[in-house]
Amino acid sequence: MAITIYDVAREANVSMATVSRVLNGNPNVKPETRRKVKDVIERLNYKPNAVARGLASKKTKTVGVIIPDISDLYYSAVLRGLEDIAEMYQYQIIITNTDNDAKKEKNAFETLLSNQVDGIIFLGGTDDQKIIDNIQRSNTPVVVCGYSKETSINRVNANYRDAIARIVEGFIERGNKKIAYVQSGYHSVLETLLADKICEVLEEHNISKDNMFEFSANTYEEGIELFNKIHEIKADAVIAISDEVAGGILHGTLDMNVKVPEELEIISCSNTRIAYMMRPKLSTIAVPLYDIGAVGMRLLTKIMNNEEVDEKVTMLPLKINYAKTTRV
Amino acid sequence: MAITIYDVAREANVSMATVSRVLNGNPNVKPETRRKVKDVIERLNYKPNAVARGLASKKTKTVGVIIPDISDLYYSAVLRGLEDIAEMYQYQIIITNTDNDAKKEKNAFETLLSNQVDGIIFLGGTDDQKIIDNIQRSNTPVVVCGYSKETSINRVNANYRDAIARIVEGFIERGNKKIAYVQSGYHSVLETLLADKICEVLEEHNISKDNMFEFSANTYEEGIELFNKIHEIKADAVIAISDEVAGGILHGTLDMNVKVPEELEIISCSNTRIAYMMRPKLSTIAVPLYDIGAVGMRLLTKIMNNEEVDEKVTMLPLKINYAKTTRV
DNA sequence: TTGTAGGCGTTATCAT
DNA sequence: ATGATAACGCCTACAA
Numbered sequence: 001m002a003i004t005i006y007d008v009a010r011e012a013n014v015s016m017a018t019v020s021r022v023l024n025g026n027p028n029v030k031p032e033t034r035r036k037v038k039d040v041i042e043r044l045n046y047k048p049n050a051v052a053r054g055l056a057s058k059k060t061k062t063v064g065v066i067i068p069d070i071s072d073l074y075y076s077a078v079l080r081g082l083e084d085i086a087e088m089y090q091y092q093i094i095i096t097n098t099d100n101d102a103k104k105e106k107n108a109f110e111t112l113l114s115n116q117v118d119g120i121i122f123l124g125g126t127d128d129q130k131i132i133d134n135i136q137r138s139n140t141p142v143v144v145c146g147y148s149k150e151t152s153i154n155r156v157n158a159n160y161r162d163a164i165a166r167i168v169e170g171f172i173e174r175g176n177k178k179i180a181y182v183q184s185g186y187h188s189v190l191e192t193l194l195a196d197k198i199c200e201v202l203e204e205h206n207i208s209k210d211n212m213f214e215f216s217a218n219t220y221e222e223g224i225e226l227f228n229k230i231h232e233i234k235a236d237a238v239i240a241i242s243d244e245v246a247g248g249i250l251h252g253t254l255d256m257n258v259k260v261p262e263e264l265e266i267i268s269c270s271n272t273r274i275a276y277m278m279r280p281k282l283s284t285i286a287v288p289l290y291d292i293g294a295v296g297m298r299l300l301t302k303i304m305n306n307e308e309v310d311e312k313v314t315m316l317p318l319k320i321n322y323a324k325t326t327r328v
Numbered sequence: 329m330a331i332t333i334y335d336v337a338r339e340a341n342v343s344m345a346t347v348s349r350v351l352n353g354n355p356n357v358k359p360e361t362r363r364k365v366k367d368v369i370e371r372l373n374y375k376p377n378a379v380a381r382g383l384a385s386k387k388t389k390t391v392g393v394i395i396p397d398i399s400d401l402y403y404s405a406v407l408r409g410l411e412d413i414a415e416m417y418q419y420q421i422i423i424t425n426t427d428n429d430a431k432k433e434k435n436a437f438e439t440l441l442s443n444q445v446d447g448i449i450f451l452g453g454t455d456d457q458k459i460i461d462n463i464q465r466s467n468t469p470v471v472v473c474g475y476s477k478e479t480s481i482n483r484v485n486a487n488y489r490d491a492i493a494r495i496v497e498g499f500i501e502r503g504n505k506k507i508a509y510v511q512s513g514y515h516s517v518l519e520t521l522l523a524d525k526i527c528e529v530l531e532e533h534n535i536s537k538d539n540m541f542e543f544s545a546n547t548y549e550e551g552i553e554l555f556n557k558i559h560e561i562k563a564d565a566v567i568a569i570s571d572e573v574a575g576g577i578l579h580g581t582l583d584m585n586v587k588v589p590e591e592l593e594i595i596s597c598s599n600t601r602i603a604y605m606m607r608p609k610l611s612t613i614a615v616p617l618y619d620i621g622a623v624g625m626r627l628l629t630k631i632m633n634n635e636e637v638d639e640k641v642t643m644l645p646l647k648i649n650y651a652k653t654t655r656v
Numbered sequence: 657t658t659g660t661a662g663g664c665g666t667t668a669t670c671a672t
Numbered sequence: 673a674t675g676a677t678a679a680c681g682c683c684t685a686c687a688a
Contacts, residue, residue, distance in 0.1 A: 002681095004681055005682065006681080017684080020683060049680090049682070051681080053681080054682090055681080055682075056681075057683055058683095
């Protein structure tokens with residue numbers, strides 16, 4: 001049997017209430033008593049039972065993180081940011097993978113609630129209406145790190161659309177006409193919006209939106225294969241959501257002797273470590289992955305703590321890393 | 329106020345004990361009653377409070393994972409394996425980053441215990457004696473995914489030493505004499521053992537162990553820099569623990585016009601996705617990262633469930649992926 | 657400053 | 673098959 005607050009109380013000749021007080025830093029304890037209790041705690045190596053605490057106080061000091069795939073560098077980098085801030089505020093993190101499956105997301109959400117987490121963070125955004133409904137109905141604070149069509153949800157994200165616009169304008173200035181846009185296989189709302197943005201910019205410059213070609217690929221290997229198709233349509237620029245896919249496309253060019261960036265410009269939107277491990281180095285939108293996580297978790301701590309929050313939506317600014325796969 | 333088992337009991341005209349029985353699949357409930365209760369549960373959208381459950385039953389259906397760095401592809405791949413099996417057995421996962429800091433590891437361990445996790449998994453091994461003591465003292469089952477010098481601890485790992493021996497023998501057969509061995513900066517016991525193994529094989533072949541040169545590097549960039557030193561000592565083969573570092577070294581050779589694998593063979597020991605995203609593709613020990621996690625979690629579920637466990641130590645076999653950075 | 661007692665939402669042990 | 677009732681370990685008024 002593990003040792004409890006009662007044991008400490010008995011050994012220290014005080015009531016359990018007093019032990020609880022010193023445990024929780026309540027100032028209304030005589031310094032002498034505090035010392036005595038602390039000594040006993042140390043001597044018995046007493047550790048409070050967080051579960052009992054959670055039940056009594058209705059605060060578990062635990063936050064749930066719902067993540068599409070933890071082994072994806074993009075998400076694990078964000079998670080690192082989350083984690084560091086969570087540690088700072090003494091929150092434990094419960095994670096759940098969902099593989100972009102709405103059903104699993106819903107399940108994860110409910111499981112976390114039943115675990116009485118103090119808050120929940122969604123990585124990668126949510127489009128599913130059922131989940132959005134759940135979020136809005138729940139009394140548990142939720143922060144989304146990523147895109148959501150629902151504006152009433154707290155979230156932090158980066159301003160992809162602006163960045164994409166700048167990229168496309170650059171392409172046009174450099175005389176590129178045919179743009180291949182490579183989404184993930186999941187076709188999230190954000191990806192669709194970015195496609196629209198590309199078309200929009202093209203048309204602003206009096207270029208038909210038929211010059212944008214949509215593809216999808218999820219892995220490095222699929223990227224390599226995909227290059228053949230991109231080559232066929234004679235695209236002169238590629239915007240790929242994922243670094244890994246962009247890397248695959250890049251290596252596809254090597255096999256076909258297509259010169260990058262002279263004959264084909266490539267840029268990706270993820271900014272994982274993979275981007276600079278390519279030769280030539282991938283140009284990429286400099287998404288502040290770690291910061292998205294850190295800011296998201298900080299926001300959540302504020303909400304959990306009933307602090308004022310200025311804005312529902314935090315948009316982190318985005319720079320573009322022009323490396324070696326673009327002519328600039 | 330959230331709805332509780334009492335509310336369900338009242339609405340269904342039964343006692344809370346009966347509701348609890350239905351919830352836990354206790355067969356001693358009249359089918360009719362069960363139906364009635366289930367209906368109410370559904371109607372009220374009742375979800376059991378896992379924290380209260382944990383307090384009463386002393387089982388939280390939660391396992392803690394202590395991990396050096398979640399944003400490291402190596403660990404996140406293992407974690408994916410852990411996660412999938414955990415989900416299968418309905419366990420929640422609490423993660424903590426430690427940055428290879430023994431103090432943080434100890435803290436994490438204690439925090440997890442105070443959270444009453446049913447089991448704990450260490451990723452990356454443990455050398456610190458204090459932590460080993462804690463593990464042995466604790467009543468909570470622990471599984472280490474990685475190396476530990478302590479043989480009484482449950483763990484699953486891969487047989488690196490055999491693989492390393494085969495690699496070095498291959499090098500020797502191909503006439504390589506000078507081997508650069510690149511560790512991480514943490515100098516774990518495993519890394520030291522591998523160094524010893526390399527020396528051992530060299531000496532078995534009557535080659536002085538002075539032909540092994542030790543270096544350390546942690547990142548891709550450090551790998552690039554490190555290549556200069558490797559070049560200076562005229563090594564003809566490199567064994568790097570980390571893929572990323574090996575990738576850096578590989579790219580270092582490009583800058584100096586050193587031909588791989590003709591003039592320098594390179595092999596790494598991590599088997600992350602990065603290995604095959606390099607050009608030329610990195611030869612690597614095919615560590616079954618996902619499996620290490622999956623097997624580790626499966627082992628833990630057995631222990632938590634008081635099932636028989638045949639062996640304390642599970643050694644997964646290791647193949648070697650000879651890709652393009654070795655002459656075989 | 658300290659102690660008493662009543663929850664928190666379950667599970668689990670007895671009775672019935 | 674079902675219902676009381678006592679834990680589980682802690683927090684928190686309220687009282688002293």
